[in-house]
Amino acid sequence: MKKVKIETEYIKLDQLLKFSGVLSTGGQGKILIKQGYVKLNGEIITERGKKIKKGDEIEIKDMGKILVI
Incomplete structure (x- = not known):
């Protein structure tokens, strides 16, 4: 599980996927989110x-997890 530290109150999901380095472009994140391959705290998210926020866990199908700290 990759840990990503944020200094703000929140970060948008697509920005987090790119910022974390898991994906190389925001466009990749947009596609994965739209296709239902991304979960937020165990629930599929398409937004x-x-x-x-800090404490949230993101899971990307076949790519791993990100914990926001």
């Missing part, structure tokens, strides 16, 4: 602008 790319979803606010992600």
Whole structure:
């Protein structure tokens, strides 16, 4: 599990996927989110602008997990 530290109150889901280095472009994140391959705290999320906060766990199908700290 990759840990990503944020300094703000929240970060948008698509920004987090790119910022974490798991994906190389925001476009990749947009596609994965739209296709239902991304989970937020165990639930599939299709809203790319979803606010992600400290303590949230993101799972990308076949790519791993990200814990926001």
